[in-house]
Amino acid sequence: MKKILFLSVIIFSITQSAKSQDYINPLDFRLQLSGTFGELRSNHFHAGIDLKTKGVEGQKVYSIADGYVSRIKSSSYGYGKAVYITHYDGKTSVYAHLQEFSVKIDTIIKKQQYKREKFDINVFLKKDSLKVKQGEVIALSGNSGSSGGAHLHFEIRDTETEHPLNPLNYGFKVIDKISPLLKQIKIFDLIDGKSEIYDIKKLNNKYTVKDTISTNNKIGIGIYTYDQSNDAYNKNGVNKIRLYIDSTLIYNFELDRLDFSKNKYINSHIDYEEKVNSKRKFHRCYRLPNNPLKNYKTLVNNGHINIDEDKIYDVLLVVSDSYNNVSNLNFKLKYADNKFVIKTDSLTNEKSQTFYWYKKNEFSDKNCRISINKNYLYETIDFKYLEKDSISATFSNIHQCHYDIIPLHKPAKISIRANVPSYLKDKVYIAKLKNDKYYYFGGKWENNFLTTKIGEFGDFAVVADTINPTIKGVNLYPGKTIKKQRTIKYIIDDKESGIKKFTASLNGKWILMEYDHKRNLLNYNFNDLIVKGENIFTLEVEDMVGNLRNYKAKFKY
Structure with missing residues (x-):
């Protein structure tokens, strides 16, 4: 047996x-x-x-x-x-x-x-x-x-x-007899940029949505789905998605191989706006203009679906995992004008400029400039800019550079005019402002403009960091006598611009301290650099704008 x-x-x-x-x-x-x-x-x-x-x-x-x-x-x-x-x-x-x-x-x-x-x-x-x-x-x-x-x-x-x-x-066996779970579909109007979500329900072991969905005449479909395996109910990813219109395969997405050089194009594959707003990740069953992923095994008309009047279309979505557990969703589409949810109008004071994904784009205002190279966007956008009043902690006005629901494939260059006292010029940086927090993006002076690269859109301003990092001993303090201890541990932190680097030494020689950024923990495991008797431990921590904190502890071993 x-x-x-x-x-x-x-x-x-x-x-x-x-x-x-x-x-x-x-x-x-x-x-x-x-x-x-x-x-x-x-x-x-x-x-x-x-x-x-x-x-x-x-x-x-x-x-x-x-x-x-x-x-x-x-x-x-x-x-x-x-x-x-x-x-x-x-x-x-x-x-x-x-x-x-x-x-x-x-x-x-x-x-x-x-x-x-x-x-x-x-x-x-x-x-x-x-x-x-x-x-x-x-x-x-x-x-x-x-x-x-x-x-x-x-x-x-x-x-x-x-x-x-x-x-x-490649033969690694996982017990998986559970088919992917289908949760929602999203219908995208590819003319007006509007969309609507429909919940998927499971009745009598069959996935359904409302019997017939009314749409405008050029659409794309997205699906929110995930997989599970036996005894491990994490929400894992699916392996393959196929889309049929009237029994014709128009889209086949399969995750059999990846390419690190193209991996960030995931942001063109998913509905990035939905991810930012709700944390749900919808697969687009169609392709945006700047998306070179090779995982689309079949793609007819880039997955775009043209809906004619007086015709009903049969739609079949087939989702499977790596062990060929399969879930199906059948529904129907028909034409009906102006069916979609209307998006909120832009603020009236916003300045607008079309940014094309296939060429370089530059926007310039009195106090802010932004430059985006070609192919750094996934599709052409209507770029929005608004200069807002400064707040107490900023050395510039706040510059709304579009919305962070739109992804950048590679960083854009931003320059912000700021009046900063000379003694603070090397302590300021461009930060993204979100949820009452400042996120460091760096900056170098070019005349009266502070310039840096930003990997995302949003609200930006110039802020300063004059506070030194903190160092706190976990298991060592000056004057301690060590007997059984075999490590030196310290907590380092910087709540402003963040930690750039650290250097530790023991008795004048560099020592390896492993850094766990999740816990802000530095850890040194004893080796032959520690000696019997008195030892001197030093630690220097520097933040992103050059503020320093130095620490020294003499101890006996």
């Missing part, structure tokens, strides 16, 4: 993908998903799968096959601590948000960190210089970088192109 079961696993692996190798799981317990490949994330499609680690850090992480370590990464953000293993079948596996590396991997990266005197580094290794075997423990799982909780981020990449591939096509 065990042999039959083993054989069935082999057959399943082969049917999952003809290219699938004899990979083993990266964890030594049943795989449960907290995130799927291609899932809709902030500014990117998810490049791998997230695997639950029983809610804790420190689980053993295994190499899925023989290979060699080709890259080791350490960062306070993003992937945190990560290992890249190149295999001999043309694939590379990636393991991220780790707590710690195995000894032989850790030795290499720490040597480079001390050599460069930096925590955030990338180390690239030559082929076969650090080999690993299948099943070898390469790390412990963690929550490092921008991770929001203990888990293992796992990827399979094509080694030559570095394109991420769907790991669930």
